[in-house]
Amino acid sequence: xxxxxxxxxxxxxxxxxxxxxxxxxxxxxxxxxxxxxxxxxxxxxxxxxxxxxxxxxxxxxxxxxxxxxxxxxxxxxxxxxxxxxxxxxxxxxxxxxxxxxxxxxxxxxxxxxxxxxxxxxxxxxxxxxxxxxxxxxxxxxxxxxxxxxxxxxxxxxxxxxxxxxxxxxxxxxxxxxxxxxxxxxxxxxxxxxxxxxxxxxxxxxxxxxxxxxxxxxxxxxxxxxxxxxxxxxxxxxxxxxxxxxxxxxxxxxxxxxxxxxxxxxxxxxxxxxxxxxxxxxxxxxxxxxxxxxxxxxxxxxxxxxxxxxxxxxxxxxxxxxxxxxxxxxxxxxxxxxxxxxxxxxxxxxxxxxxxxxxxxxxxxxxxxxxxxxxxxxxxxxxxxxxxxxxxxxxxxxxxxxxxxxxxxxxxxxxxxxxxxxxxxxxxxxxxxxxxxxxxxxxxxxxxxxxxxxxxxxxxxxxxxxxxxxxxxxxxxxxxxxxxxxxxxxxxxxxxxxxxxxxxxxxxxxxxxxxxxxxxxxxxxxxxxxxxxxxxxxxxxxxxxxxxxxxxxxxxxxxxxxxxxxxxxxxxxxxxxxxxxxxxxxxxxxxxxxxxxxxxxxxxxxxxxxxxxxxxxxxxxxxxxxxxxxxxxxxxxxxxxxxxxxxxxxxxxxxxxxxxxxxxxxxxxxxxxxxxxxxxx
Amino acid sequence: xxxxxxxxxxxxxxxxxxxxxxxxxxxxxxxxxxxxxxxxxxxxxxxxxxxxxxxxxxxxxxxxxxxxxxxxxxxxxxxxxxxxxxxxxxxxxxxxxxxxxxxxxxxxxxxxxxxxxxxxxxxxxxxxxxxxxxxxxxxxxxxxxxxxxxxxxxxxxxxxxxxxxxxxxxxxxxxxxxxxxxxxxxxxxxxxxxxxxxxxxxxxxxxxxxxxxxxxxxxxxxxxxxxxxxxxxxxxxxxxxxxxxxxxxxxxxxxxxxxxxxxxxxxxxxxxxxxxxxxxxxxxxxxxxxxxxxxxxxxxxxxxxxxxxxxxx
Numbered sequence: 001x002x003x004x005x006x007x008x009x010x011x012x013x014x015x016x017x018x019x020x021x022x023x024x025x026x027x028x029x030x031x032x033x034x035x036x037x038x039x040x041x042x043x044x045x046x047x048x049x050x051x052x053x054x055x056x057x058x059x060x061x062x063x064x065x066x067x068x069x070x071x072x073x074x075x076x077x078x079x080x081x082x083x084x085x086x087x088x089x090x091x092x093x094x095x096x097x098x099x100x101x102x103x104x105x106x107x108x109x110x111x112x113x114x115x116x117x118x119x120x121x122x123x124x125x126x127x128x129x130x131x132x133x134x135x136x137x138x139x140x141x142x143x144x145x146x147x148x149x150x151x152x153x154x155x156x157x158x159x160x161x162x163x164x165x166x167x168x169x170x171x172x173x174x175x176x177x178x179x180x181x182x183x184x185x186x187x188x189x190x191x192x193x194x195x196x197x198x199x200x201x202x203x204x205x206x207x208x209x210x211x212x213x214x215x216x217x218x219x220x221x222x223x224x225x226x227x228x229x230x231x232x233x234x235x236x237x238x239x240x241x242x243x244x245x246x247x248x249x250x251x252x253x254x255x256x257x258x259x260x261x262x263x264x265x266x267x268x269x270x271x272x273x274x275x276x277x278x279x280x281x282x283x284x285x286x287x288x289x290x291x292x293x294x295x296x297x298x299x300x301x302x303x304x305x306x307x308x309x310x311x312x313x314x315x316x317x318x319x320x321x322x323x324x325x326x327x328x329x330x331x332x333x334x335x336x337x338x339x340x341x342x343x344x345x346x347x348x349x350x351x352x353x354x355x356x357x358x359x360x361x362x363x364x365x366x367x368x369x370x371x372x373x374x375x376x377x378x379x380x381x382x383x384x385x386x387x388x389x390x391x392x393x394x395x396x397x398x399x400x401x402x403x404x405x406x407x408x409x410x411x412x413x414x415x416x417x418x419x420x421x422x423x424x425x426x427x428x429x430x431x432x433x434x435x436x437x438x439x440x441x442x443x444x445x446x447x448x449x450x451x452x453x454x455x456x457x458x459x460x461x462x463x464x465x466x467x468x469x470x471x472x473x474x475x476x477x478x479x480x481x482x483x484x485x486x487x488x489x490x491x492x493x494x495x496x497x498x499x500x501x502x503x504x505x506x507x508x509x510x511x512x513x514x515x516x517x518x519x520x521x522x523x524x525x526x527x528x529x530x531x532x533x534x535x536x537x538x539x540x541x542x543x544x545x546x547x548x549x550x551x552x553x554x555x556x557x558x559x560x561x562x563x564x565x566x567x568x569x570x571x572x573x574x575x576x577x578x579x580x581x582x583x584x585x586x587x588x589x590x591x592x593x594x595x596x597x598x599x600x601x602x603x604x605x606x607x608x609x610x611x612x613x614x615x616x617x618x619x620x621x622x623x624x625x626x627x628x629x630x631x632x633x634x635x636x637x638x639x640x641x642x643x644x645x646x647x648x649x650x651x652x653x654x655x656x657x658x659x660x661x662x663x664x665x666x667x668x669x670x671x672x673x674x675x676x677x678x679x680x
Numbered sequence: 681x682x683x684x685x686x687x688x689x690x691x692x693x694x695x696x697x698x699x700x701x702x703x704x705x706x707x708x709x710x711x712x713x714x715x716x717x718x719x720x721x722x723x724x725x726x727x728x729x730x731x732x733x734x735x736x737x738x739x740x741x742x743x744x745x746x747x748x749x750x751x752x753x754x755x756x757x758x759x760x761x762x763x764x765x766x767x768x769x770x771x772x773x774x775x776x777x778x779x780x781x782x783x784x785x786x787x788x789x790x791x792x793x794x795x796x797x798x799x800x801x802x803x804x805x806x807x808x809x810x811x812x813x814x815x816x817x818x819x820x821x822x823x824x825x826x827x828x829x830x831x832x833x834x835x836x837x838x839x840x841x842x843x844x845x846x847x848x849x850x851x852x853x854x855x856x857x858x859x860x861x862x863x864x865x866x867x868x869x870x871x872x873x874x875x876x877x878x879x880x881x882x883x884x885x886x887x888x889x890x891x892x893x894x895x896x897x898x899x900x901x902x903x904x905x906x907x908x909x910x911x912x913x914x915x916x917x918x919x920x921x922x923x924x925x926x927x928x929x930x931x932x933x934x935x936x937x938x939x940x941x942x943x944x945x946x947x948x949x950x951x952x953x954x955x956x957x958x959x960x961x962x963x964x965x966x967x968x969x970x971x972x973x974x975x976x977x978x979x980x981x982x983x984x985x986x987x988x989x990x991x992x993x
Contacts, residue, residue, distance in 0.1 A: 382800070384744065385740060385741075388742070392743070399790065402790055403783065404783060404784075404786060404787040405784065414779050414783075417836070418779075421830060421831055421834075425831055425834050432990050433990075436986040436987055439823070439824065439827060439986075440982075440983055440986075443819060443823040443824065446819070447786070447815065448816050450789070450790055450812070450815075450816070451812040451813070451816050454793045454794060454808065457794060458793060458794050458797035458808060459797065462742060462744070463740065463798065530774075536835045536840060537836040537837050538774045539774075539779070543774070543775035543776075544780060547775065548755050551758060552747075552750035552754035555749075555754065559904065562728065562900070563731070563733075563900060568900075569735050569736075569746070570734055570735070571736070572736050572739060573738070574740065574896060575801070575896070583800065585801070585802050586805055587805020587806060591809065592805060593809070595810055595812075595968070598969060599813060599817070599969075
């Protein structure tokens with residue numbers, strides 16, 4: 001094994017740390033009655049440290065450290081397997097490290113000892129595979145790692161085998177992921193056979209030598225494969241099914257990091273390897289991005305399962321990522337590389353900003369729903385009083401996911417709007433037509449996402465408990481709550497420091513758009529974000545945070561002055577027009593979303609019927625029966641015809657299998673004759 | 681005048697005059713209805729009295745209820761600091777722009793809706809749910825309407841947009857400008873909770889949206905929220921006045937120009953007050969589920985404004 005560069009040690013530490021954590025957690029069962037330290041605390045600490053060293057490595061690489069590399073020869077013919085960090089993998093590595101370390105720090109050993117060990121081992125293996133995806137420089141190794149992320153995470157999605165929902169989610173997840181992996185594998189292997197090498201560097205030169213039609217076909221294969229991982233409409237159906245079923249810390253990595261591997265793949269293979277993408281590539285990505293953002297936000301707004309709501313919200317944010325990436329490609333193809341840089345910076349910044357916020361959301365919501373015994377918002381409520389630390393972390397994540405300033409998702413959307421506006425003004429290509437619709441779609445998606453997040457926190461954590469287990473939810477996990485609260489500093493820092501991050505994203509942006517300097521995006525001593533020379537818009541998350549704090553403080557002083565000496569606060573039961581206030585009198589999650597559901601009825605096609613069952617009169621009903629159903633629009637529209645066709649074909653093919661030996665011999669004969677005729 | 685002084689002056693104007701505008705609309709409406717009505721300054725007395733009262737929190741309320749009213753007011757005033765009230769001279773424009781304004785409005789809305797859900801009463805949930813539905817439709821229209829102007833200015837900086845509209849005097853009769861202005865007005869009506877979207881004078885809980893949000897808030901906290909709502913309303917009206925109809929705004933902050941700008945601003949606000957008072961006296965509030973059509977109209981008008989801008993440019 002060869003370690004190159006001083007940072008090679010960090011990379012090796014990350015790889016070996018995760019591998020050791022996996023083995024330790026998996027093998028601790030061999031020791032009779034293993035102590036808690038051996039089967040949980042030690043592997044968890046090892047994995048968290050390994051992820052932290054990956055984060056440091058990513059940060060160093062962004063700061064312009066020497067490229068680090070590990071090589072070893074696995075025994076297959078060809079080049080040695082290589083793991084290396086370069087400018088493009090650095091931001092993703094940083095995201096992986098931060099989210100990974102948080103997820104291991106918050107990995108609580110729920111359930112039986114064997115189950116907890118298996119989950120921890122798979123979690124560490126999943127992290128190792130993801131690390132390899134971001135650092136592989138060898139086509140075969142990349143494919144193995146890509147498959148590894150799918151399989152380990154599928155096992156974690158299916159960890160609750162008793163649940164039919166988890167089993168069917170795993171099935172859909174595996175089916176679509178394998179389709180995506182097959183497309184990527186086909187493209188990579190056919191390219192490798194052209195190049196006669198598996199090294200990424202050789203693949204790029206082989207790609208440049210391809211005839212244009214073949215090159216475009218390969219680029220689209222890559223795009224389709226990675227778009228499935230990114231969860232773009234209509235290949236998104238697996239995401240809201242699979243992400244919520246995994247344990248909380250794994251959901252955090254799935255939504256926080258793994259979907260971004262789709263973005264990484266798009267940028268690495270369809271952009272960097274294939275050379276600057278053509279304009280229609282960008283247009284398609286923009287359209288799919290807006291559609292995904294709208295679908296994700298709308299379904300999140302009406303979803304009543306807390307974790308699935310978060311998964312839909314991931315869809316909204318990956319839509320924003322695709323929109324920004326597509327916009328950048330469109331602009332770059334039209335020679336507007338300075339504006340393209342803004343859009344691409346938006347995509348990279350938002351990938352990390354959303355990852356930090358969404359992982360915190362999954363970690364805290366999963367722990368809270370675990371404590372309250374249900375993921376259904378209708379059975380939660382009142383958790384903010386009972387689990388104050390967890391709830392505070394969840395609140396921070398919720399506000400960040402609403403894209404509110406000064407938190408981590410704001411600057412990415414701000415830059416996307418800026419680049420849409422500037423791209424429109426520059427009149428590049430089809431942007432005259434596309435940009436207004438994309439802007440309108442993005443604005444609508446953001447507003448809907450706000451409604452979804454308010455529902456999540458307002459119904460799930462505030463108000464009164466809607467069920468007995470929620471009423472009894474206890475803050476047993478005190479250190480965990482404190483850890484999560486400390487992790488809330490990450491999205492806050494990423495948001496406040498937005499201008500500085502663009503200086504840091506300089507190298508990856510220059511790798512994709514030669515000649516673009518991201519440092520021009522920040523000015524005024526790193527206070528504000530300014531697309532320099534292109535217009536003169538500017539925001540400063542830090543200044544706004546300080547202004548709000550200043551005025552809130554003044555308001556406090558005014559209030560104190562106006563009140564004079566006297567009691568400031570008193571607590572009293574809520575007033576409900578004189579009647580005793582029951583928890584059933586609160587708005588339910590279903591009722592909360594009803595106005596939006598009615599407004600978007602033509603799209604959602606919700607069906608509901610109310611039937612009054614009474615004796616004699618329908619006015620004085622004894623009971624009211626309510627039935628409601630929301631058809632799975634995308635499944636019916638895109639997948640049902642396909643599944644039908646496959647089933648029909650296999651029905652037809654069954655006729656060939658009559659079970660008679662003579663018939664099979666006749667098939668052989670017919671095939672032989674046909675082959676002989678063909679080869680003649 | 682120095683930039684800092686101008687920023688402070690503009691912010692103070694917005695904060696101090698915010699309750700007055702409601703008082704003027706109330707007085708005008710009373711006149712139209714042949715009543716004498718409350719004095720124009722009554723809102724200030726109400727505010728002062730409520731400020732001094734004890735705050736009662738629901739016993740189920742979390743820590744959020746204790747800090748949210750301050751944050752809401754803080755956000756409202758923060759938006760005011762970069763809103764061009766009297767002049768287009770650069771002040772705190774580096775801190776906030778159009779998108780930041782929209783985002784902070786959203787932040788206020790999120791905190792208000794969460795606050796309404798704190799007490800666990802049905803009215804809070806109802807108001808929060810309806811409020812989010814209305815603003816989910818109003819926000820994109822607001823964004824698009826102002827973006828139509830931002831594209832002309834090639835900047836989302838509010839002062840620059842205002843200056844760009846002043847610099848092209850013929851721009852305001854262009855179809856896209858008029859369409860965007862109409863859309864913006866509808867949005868302002870919806871966001872500030874006025875007839876025909878909401879009725880600020882209602883006392884029937886089932887029909888309330890904005891009042892319902894603060895139904896469980898009392899004392900000093902209520903005063904802060906009411907004040908914040910008034911500031912937000914005045915900021916939105918100022919955006920209409922100074923982005924869409926920016927006549928009289930001072931391009932250079934000399935004392936004389938600022939005086940003219942102050943008169944122009946007050947005149948425009950008075951005009952808006954008359955329009956709102958006439959509307960509120962002559963039309964009824966809409967049924968809740970007619971509001972999406974109304975706001976959908978604003979959204980389409982704004983989209984039309986944006987696309988017609990691209991055709992005519």
